[in-house]
Amino acid sequence: MLDTSRLRSLGDELLAFALAASCAGCDRGGTLLCTSCRGQMRPKPLVLRTPGGLRVEVALPFTGVAARSIRRLKGEGETLLARPLGEALSGVLATEVVSAALIVPVPTSRTAYRRRGYRVPDLLVRQAGLRPQRLLRTISQRSDQRGLGIQDRAANVFESMRATRGGSERVIVMDDVITTGATLDEAARALRVAGYDVLCGVALAATPRHRGLIGDSSATRRI
Numbered sequence: 001m002l003d004t005s006r007l008r009s010l011g012d013e014l015l016a017f018a019l020a021a022s023c024a025g026c027d028r029g030g031t032l033l034c035t036s037c038r039g040q041m042r043p044k045p046l047v048l049r050t051p052g053g054l055r056v057e058v059a060l061p062f063t064g065v066a067a068r069s070i071r072r073l074k075g076e077g078e079t080l081l082a083r084p085l086g087e088a089l090s091g092v093l094a095t096e097v098v099s100a101a102l103i104v105p106v107p108t109s110r111t112a113y114r115r116r117g118y119r120v121p122d123l124l125v126r127q128a129g130l131r132p133q134r135l136l137r138t139i140s141q142r143s144d145q146r147g148l149g150i151q152d153r154a155a156n157v158f159e160s161m162r163a164t165r166g167g168s169e170r171v172i173v174m175d176d177v178i179t180t181g182a183t184l185d186e187a188a189r190a191l192r193v194a195g196y197d198v199l200c201g202v203a204l205a206a207t208p209r210h211r212g213l214i215g216d217s218s219a220t221r222r223i
């Protein structure tokens, strides 16, 4: 005998699933990232400098499809998006300098790790085909960086990290999204103190604030 109430609830579940699987870039249903949006994730490499002078190779601007996909990965637990994002990252990781060094992701705060159950920078490095080296840990709880200007961000993260062991290897620090570069500067500082030779930084994406574009009022207000 047909149990219509069960069918209806199954239908609801399928509908919920179809709704959940919408393109991160354009919301088209039935896919996490449609072909056209995937095409927009091709790396557009740029080189930046942090306030501390560290050179950072960046795969993508934090705009459009890339920004929406990263937000879904970081905020909505959509870990399948780490694969196309990791592919974009692999473009900047596939250089000679990088292959001769250890890739050290910035540490994920305990709160963020508890909330997500995964470390975004580490996940991206693995999806890019490399092994992340967790040589850094957070030693003090920082307040939220959002809404802070360049100097406040730097002060907020200063001495917030420590290397888990000393060493003299060549290392590259890695973050998912770079805003002012303060976090990468702190990662580089902590590794240098422990004896490492920090070559440069890499990031999946950089916000327009960092790229010096005008138009984002929060970016220009405090600078």
Ligand SMILES: [Zn+2]
Pocket: 023, 024, 025, 026, 027, 028, 033, 034, 035, 036, 037, 038
């Ligand atoms: Zn799309």
